Amino acid sequence: MFAPDEVLAQENFKCPDDFGFYPHHKSCDKYWKCDNNLAELKTCGNGLAFDASDPKFLTENCDYIHNVDCGDRTELEPPISTPHCARLYxxxxxxxxxxxxxxxxxxxxxxxxxxxxxxxxxxxxxxxxxxxxxxxxxxxVAGGFSCPAPGEITNSGTFSRHAHPDDCRKYYICLEGVPREYGCPIGTVFKIGDADGTGNCEDPEDVPGCEDYYKDVDLKTLKKLGY
Structure with missing residues (x-):
């Protein structure tokens, strides 16, 4: 059932053409469907908004609210939440x-x-x-890893690489004291270099302690999946 102001708006709305989909004057998640010059007020799913970008008004499209330019259509239906979802969409x-x-x-x-x-x-x-x-x-950030203090590693400048403590494939890059976590290409693991703060991704057989990293993994399947 429509609220009183919506009933009034419905009575005042006149279809510009026999057929089309037109934005509501106040609400971003409501719109008018005109069929045979008869107007029906519709509401997008909770968390969706009506995309009024079609200049011919022939497209019925409800999209995520953050994808829609609502302009002056600032009103929205109250949120309906479920686990992990602030709105249904x-x-x-x-x-x-x-x-x-x-x-x-x-x-x-x-x-x-x-x-x-x-x-x-x-x-x-x-x-x-x-x-x-x-x-x-x-x-x-970077699983709590902290970069070495300036000058702690000789000849490294502002850039250094460091092994992950638990995962052979992962490693950290420190750039001007900021740590970022990376992962070696599938099929390789990180090998610590001869100098402090260096290293590269190598074959597991060449990295002591990481020889069996891919022992129970189907590498062909992972590569097909883009890992």
Whole structure:
């Protein structure tokens, strides 16, 4: 049932043409469907907004709110939330982990994780270097790894590489004191170099302690999946 102001708006709205989809004058997640010159007020899914960018008004498209230019259409339906979803539809950051985000569709949440060293940026809605994401706590950047103090490593300048303490494939790069976590290409592991702060990705057989890193892994399948 329509609220009184919506009933009035419905009575006042006149279809510009026999057929089309037109934005609501106040709400970004409502729109008018005109069929045979009869207007019907429609509402997008909770977390979606009506995309009014079609100049001919022939497209019925509800998209994520952050993808739609609402302009003066500032009103939205109240949020309906489910676990990990602030609204039924949308992309949302994880409450506890910097590198995890959730894609929600009709209240069903799909979990995604950024690549090593990256964190999910809530504003840009992409994975970025963890140290560039304000919401990411310092201890979460590069798994809590801290770069050596200036001058602690000789001949390294402002750049150095360091092995991950627990994972043979991962390593850290320190650039001007900022740590970033990287991963070697599939099939290789990180080998510490002869000098402090150096190293490269090499065949596991050439890295003591990491010879069996891929022992129980199907490398062909991982490569097909893009790992």
């Amino acid at each position: 949308g992309i949302f950051s994880d409450a506890n982990k910097c590198d995890v985000f959730w894609n929600c569709w009709n209240g069903e949440a799909s979990r995604y994780q950024c690549s090593p060293g990256l964190a999910y940026d809530r504003e840009a809605r992409v994975c970025m270097w963890a140290d560039q994401v304000p919401e990411c706590k310092n201890e979460e």
